[in-house]
Amino acid sequence: MKKNKSNVVNICLALLLLLQALLLPVICSAEQMYQITETELTELEQNSNRQLAISSQLAAELHIAKERLKVSDQELTEAKLQKELLKKQLTELEALSKNQENLQKEILKSLPPSAPGVLREVGLKIDVEKYVRGASYGVSKCIFNNKYIGLRGEYDWKDKKAGVWLTYAY
Known part of the structure; x- marks a missing residue:
């Protein structure tokens, strides 16, 4: 029985x-072989x-x-620093301007009141x-250092006369 089994296996x-010997050439010949010509190889x-x-070229670009991005980033950083410096200077200048404005106000308050440029009487x-018996009206203009030159007109009801006066005040 063992012999029969071994014969069957053999x-x-x-x-x-x-x-396998019969099918191997059929399997191998089923795929076509393609050969590259010399012109195709040259073209490739x-x-x-x-x-x-x-x-x-793309790698170089x-x-x-x-590099340009790196330079641009540096310029952006410098611009931001410049912006902060300018903001700081602007804040300082605004504070200085406010101080000067306050000083001017204090100086104006401390000065004696000045006469107006035009006086009316x-x-x-x-x-x-x-x-x-009459009325008058005059206008004087400041010419220099609280010195005025003006013109005054008057009318007398009793005498029915009018008059004009040139005035100087100091």
Whole structure:
């Protein structure tokens, strides 16, 4: 029985080997082999060289862009520092301006009041008997250091006369 078993196993192995020997060439010949011609190989080489050149150019441009970005970042940092410095200076100048404004206000308060540039006067002419006999109106303009020159007109009701006066005040 053992012999029969071993014969069956040997026959199966022999059949497998025969089957493999018959099918192996069919399996291998099912795939077509493609051979590259010399012109195709040259074209592939040229395409590869072009792609390498483009890749090198892109790498160089990337390097330049990185350098520009680095410079731009430095300039941005410098601009931010400059902005902060200018803000600080502006704050200082605003404080200084406010102090000067306050000092000017204090100085103006401490000065004696000055006369206005134009003076106007209204007057009444009174007689010895203590009644009003006329009226006057005048305008004077400051010419220098609280010195005024002006013109005054008057009318006397009793005498029915008008008069004009040139005035100087100091």
